[in-house]
Amino acid sequence: METIVSILGLGTTYALLAAGLVILYKASRVVNFAHGELAIVGGYVFYSTSLVWHGNALAGAIASTVISVVFGLVIYLSLMRRLVGEATYVAAMVTIGLSIILKALIVIVWRSQSLGLPLGRETIYTFQGGGRVAAIDAVTVGVGVVFFILLSIFFRYARLGRQFRGAAENALLASQRQVNVNLILGFAWALAVFSACLAGVLYGSRSMLAPQSTIIGINGLTAALVGGLDSVRGAALGGLLVAAAIFVTARTIDPALSDAVPFVILLIVMTLRPWGLFGTQEELDRV
Amino acid sequence: MKTSGSSRWFLGAALALVAIAGPADAQDYKLGYVTDLSGPLAGSYTPTWQGFELYMKALNGRGGVGDRKVKLFLDDDGLRADRAVASVKKQTERDGVLGIFGLSLSSTQAAVIAEMTKAGVPVVSTFSAIFDALPPANRYYFSTGVLFEVAGEAIAELSRQITPKGKVVGMTFDSVGGRAALRHNKAIAESLGYAWDEVVFPVRTSDFSPFAQSVAAMKPDIVVGHYGAEQNLGVIPALRQAGYDGPYVIASYGASEETAKAAAERAGSGKNIYLVSRYAPPTEDVPGMKAVKAAAKQYGVDHPTIMHVTGWVLAKFAAEALAKCGANCTRESLDKTMQTLSVETEGLSGGSIQMSGQDHYGPTYWRLYRWDNDRLVGVGEWLKKLGLKSSVK
Numbered sequence: 150m151e152t153i154v155s156i157l158g159l160g161t162t163y164a165l166l167a168a169g170l171v172i173l174y175k176a177s178r179v180v181n182f183a184h185g186e187l188a189i190v191g192g193y194v195f196y197s198t199s200l201v202w203h204g205n206a207l208a209g210a211i212a213s214t215v216i217s218v219v220f221g222l223v224i225y226l227s228l229m230r231r232l233v234g235e236a237t238y239v240a241a242m243v244t245i246g247l248s249i250i251l252k253a254l255i256v257i258v259w260r261s262q263s264l265g266l267p268l269g270r271e272t273i274y275t276f277q278g279g280g281r282v283a284a285i286d287a288v289t290v291g292v293g294v295v296f297f298i299l300l301s302i303f304f305r306y307a308r309l310g311r312q313f314r315g316a317a318e319n320a321l322l323a324s325q326r327q328v329n330v331n332l333i334l335g336f337a338w339a340l341a342v343f344s345a346c347l348a349g350v351l352y353g354s355r356s357m358l359a360p361q362s363t364i365i366g367i368n369g370l371t372a373a374l375v376g377g378l379d380s381v382r383g384a385a386l387g388g389l390l391v392a393a394a395i396f397v398t399a400r401t402i403d404p405a406l407s408d409a410v411p412f413v414i415l416l417i418v419m420t421l422r423p424w425g426l427f428g429t430q431e432e433l434d435r436v
Numbered sequence: 437m438k439t440s441g442s443s444r445w446f447l448g449a450a451l452a453l454v455a456i457a458g459p460a461d462a463q464d465y466k467l468g469y470v471t472d473l474s475g476p477l478a479g480s481y482t483p484t485w486q487g488f489e490l491y492m493k494a495l496n497g498r499g500g501v502g503d504r505k506v507k508l509f510l511d512d513d514g515l516r517a518d519r520a521v522a523s524v525k526k527q528t529e530r531d532g533v534l535g536i537f538g539l540s541l542s543s544t545q546a547a548v549i550a551e552m553t554k555a556g557v558p559v560v561s562t563f564s565a566i567f568d569a570l571p572p573a574n575r576y577y578f579s580t581g582v583l584f585e586v587a588g589e590a591i592a593e594l595s596r597q598i599t600p601k602g603k604v605v606g607m608t609f610d611s612v613g614g615r616a617a618l619r620h621n622k623a624i625a626e627s628l629g630y631a632w633d634e635v636v637f638p639v640r641t642s643d644f645s646p647f648a649q650s651v652a653a654m655k656p657d658i659v660v661g662h663y664g665a666e667q668n669l670g671v672i673p674a675l676r677q678a679g680y681d682g683p684y685v686i687a688s689y690g691a692s693e694e695t696a697k698a699a700a701e702r703a704g705s706g707k708n709i710y711l712v713s714r715y716a717p718p719t720e721d722v723p724g725m726k727a728v729k730a731a732a733k734q735y736g737v738d739h740p741t742i743m744h745v746t747g748w749v750l751a752k753f754a755a756e757a758l759a760k761c762g763a764n765c766t767r768e769s770l771d772k773t774m775q776t777l778s779v780e781t782e783g784l785s786g787g788s789i790q791m792s793g794q795d796h797y798g799p800t801y802w803r804l805y806r807w808d809n810d811r812l813v814g815v816g817e818w819l820k821k822l823g824l825k826s827s828v829k
Binding site: 151152155158159256260261262263264265270271272273279281283352355356357359360361362364365395396399400404405407408 | 474475476478479482610635636637638639640641642643644645646647649650653665666669670673674676677678679698701702703704
C-alpha cells in the first residue's frame with residue numbers, strides 16, 4: 150500500500166511538472182528546460198513567504214501563487230515575447246540560461262539550504278492491516294486531481310481556454326480571428342510557472358528542497374515526452390509511469406539504477422511511438 | 437579567482453572580494469582556506485569554515501601568534517575539483533599563503549593535494565579526509581577530520597551500544613567515499629556478528645521514499661546513513677513513513693545536532709535518532725567548549741554546532757603549528773612542524789590530535805550521541821581508533 154500511495158504522490162508531482170511543459174509547448178512550441186528550477190524556486194518562495202507570515206501555510210500559498218503567476222508573465226514579457234517567430238531552439242536556449250540564473254538564485258538567496266516544507270510530512274495515518282499513508286501524499290494526489298480537472302474544464306468550456314486551443318492549433322489564423330495571441334502566450338507562461346510552483350511546494354513537502362532537487366525537471370520532461378508533448382492527459386499518465394518505473398527499479402532491481410530507468414522508458418517510447426503515448430502524430434514534424 | 441561561467445560565479449566573486457578586503461600586513465601569517473560554500477554540501481562546510489574563522493578572530497583579538505596576526509584567504513570551490521585547484525593555485529602563487537586548510541569532499545581533494553605536493557605546500561583537511569593521511573602518509577597532506585573508512589569502522593563498533601546483535605542496513609549514495617565507509621562498516625559489523633545489508637542510491641536523489649521502503653522491507657535492527665546532512669533530512673522521515681521506527685545512526689559527515697533536530701521535526705519524532713561524531717556538540721560541558729561559546733557570542737555566531745567545533749579544532753591545529761614553526765615560518769618548516777605536532781582538544785574530542793612522520797591522521801576519537809528532545813546526549817565513552825582494523829579495499 151505504501152508503495153502505491155508513494156507512486157501516486159511522486160507521480161502526481163511529475164504530472165504537474167509535465168502539465169506545465171505541455172501547456173507551454175502547446176502554446177509556443179517551446180520546450181522549457183528551466184521547469185525543474187522554476188519548481189524548486191517556487192518551493193523556496195513558499196517557504197520564505199510562509200516565514201514572513203509566521204509559518205502561516207495558507208498565506209504562503211496565496212503569496213507564492215501570486216508571485217509564480219507574476220513571474221511567469223515577467224518571463225514571457227521580458228524574455229520570450231521578443232522570440233516569437235524565431236526558431237524554437239533559440240527560445241529553448243533562453244530557458245537553459247534561465248535555469249542557470251534560477252540555480253544561482255537558490256545559492257544566493259537561500260544559501261543552498263536543504264529543507265522540508267511543513268505540509269503534513271510528519272502526519273502518518275495507519276490502517277488496519279498495517280497500511281501507512283502520509284498526509285502529504287494524500288494532499289498531493291488530491292491537489293493534482295483538482296488541478297487536472299480544473300485544467301480540463303478550462304480548456305473545454307472557458308472562452309480563454311478555447312482561444313488557447315485555437316492559438317495552439319494555428320497562431321496565425323487565431324490572430325486573424327481577433328484572438329490576442331500575446332495574451333494567450335503570457336497566460337501559458339503564467340499557468341506553467343504556477344503548475345511548476347505547485348509541484349515544487351508539494352515535492353518540497355513530501356521530499357525536500359535542495360539544489361539537487363532541480364533534477365525533478367528532467368523527470369517531468371521525461372513524463373511529458375512519454376505522454377506526448379501536446380497532451381495534458383498524456384502528462385498525467387507519463388508522470389505516473391515515470392514514478393512507477395523509479396519505484397519498481399529501486400525496489401526490485403537496483404536502487405542505484407533508478408535514476409536511469411525513466412530514460413530507458415523514454416528511449417523505448419521514442420523508438421516505438423515518437424509522438425508519445427497520447428501525442429498528436431503530426432506534431433512530430435514541428436519538433 | 438578563476439571560475440567558469442556557472443551560476444555560482446557571483447557568490448564566488450563576492451567571497452573572493454571578502455577575502456582580499458583589507459590589506460595584509462607584511463608581518464601577518466597568511467593561511468588559505470578553500471571549501472564548498474555554494475555547492476550541494478555548502479550547508480555542512482559553511483559552519484566548519486565559520487568555526488575556523490571564529491577561532492582565528494578570537495586569536496587575533498588576543499594579539500595573534502607571537503604578536504603577529506593571522507590573515508585568512510577564503511575561496512569557494514562549489515564542490516568542483518577544477519575550481520578548488522584554481523583557488524589553491526591563486527592562494528599560493530598570488531596571496532602567498534603558508535598552507536591550505538579546509539577543502540571540501542574527497543572528489544576535490546585528490547587534485548588539490550597533487551597540485552600542492554608539487555608546490556611543497558602543506559594541506560590540512562576537515563571535515564572529510566582521504567586515505568593519503570593514513571600511514572604511509574603523503575608528506576604534505578594532513579587531516580583533523582573524518583576519514584570515511586575510519587568512520588565506517590567506528591560506527592560499526594559503536595553500534596554495539598545500541599544493540600549488540602541483529603541486522604544492520606547501511607545506506608549511502610553512489611560515491612567513492614560513501615561506498616568506502618559502507619565497506620568498512622560492513623567488514624567490522626560482520627566481524628562483530630551482525631547480519632548486513634545495504635542500499636546504495638543515486639547521488640542526485642532527493643526523493644528517498646523508494647529506497648526507504650526497500651530498507652524497511654529488509655527488517656533492520658539498525659540503519660546507518662553514510663552521507664551528508666542533506667540526505668539525512670530526506671531519508672529519516674521517509675524511513676519513518678515506510679514503517680521503520682528503529683535506531684537510525686547519522687554518520688558525522690557534515691551532520692550536526694541541527695540535522696538531528698530538523699529530521700526529528702520532519703519525521704514527527706526524534707525517537708531512536710543517533711549520531712556518531714568525531715567532535716563534541718556545544719551542549720557538552722567540557723573545558724574547551726567555554727572558549728568556543730565565548731567566541732561565538734563575541735563574534736555573533738548564534739548557534740554553534742558540531743561543525744563549528746570541527747572548524748575550531750582545525751584552526752587550533754593551524755595556530756599551534758604556526759606558533760611552533762616560529763617567526764621565520766616557511767611552507768617547508770610549517771610542513772615539518774605539522775609532522776610532529778600534538779594538539780590538546782580540551783574535551784572537544786576524546787583525546788589530542790597527534791601527528792607523526794608516517795601518520796598524518798593519528799589516533800581519532802568517536803562518540804555515539806542520542807537525540808533526546810532538544811539536544812544530543814552522549815551514549816557511553818569516546819571510542820579510540822588507531823588507523824583501520826579491516827584491510828578491505
